[in-house]
Amino acid sequence: MSEKNFSRGRPSSPGEDERRVRSVRSFLGLILCVLGLLLAMGGILEVFVGGAASASNISVGAIGAMLGIVGYFMGVRKLAIATVIISLAVIFFGLAASQGIIPGFENYDRDLPDEEPAAQG
Numbered sequence: 396m397s398e399k400n401f402s403r404g405r406p407s408s409p410g411e412d413e414r415r416v417r418s419v420r421s422f423l424g425l426i427l428c429v430l431g432l433l434l435a436m437g438g439i440l441e442v443f444v445g446g447a448a449s450a451s452n453i454s455v456g457a458i459g460a461m462l463g464i465v466g467y468f469m470g471v472r473k474l475a476i477a478t479v480i481i482s483l484a485v486i487f488f489g490l491a492a493s494q495g496i497i498p499g500f501e502n503y504d505r506d507l508p509d510e511e512p513a514a515q516g
Contacts, residue, residue: 417470424469431462431478438485442492452489456482 438455463478491497 421470424466424471425474427462427469428466428471428474428478431459431466431482434462435459435478435482435485438489442489452493453486456484456486456489458482459485 434455438452438459441455442452459482460479463475463482466478467475469475488497
């Protein structure tokens with residue numbers, strides 16, 4: 396006896412099941428890539444609105460890149476590549492802004508005191 400897969404009252408073929416799984420994977424990959432792009436755009440906005448870059452920009456960019464990589468393996472190739480590239484750009488932009496390389500942004504981790512503490516004497 397052969398078993399049949401019934402979906403909504405009609406038998407489904409193995410090819411139809413494979414297409415359904417592929418479309419669900421693509422949809423989930425699309426959601427992950429869009430979420431990664433939103434995180435990357437939020438990281439860029441944080442630099443511009445906050446006035447100075449912070450370590451959270453690097454974290455946001457890394458999470459966005461990770462979501463893009465997962466989206467790539469789920470089948471959304473072009474959008475995933477764009478997500479990874481934009482997320483890496485956010486990481487480099489955040490690092491450059493934090494070091495004071497980009498004009499208009501304060502460097503937040505290079506503040507030195509006016510007088511060296513060991514020179515007082």
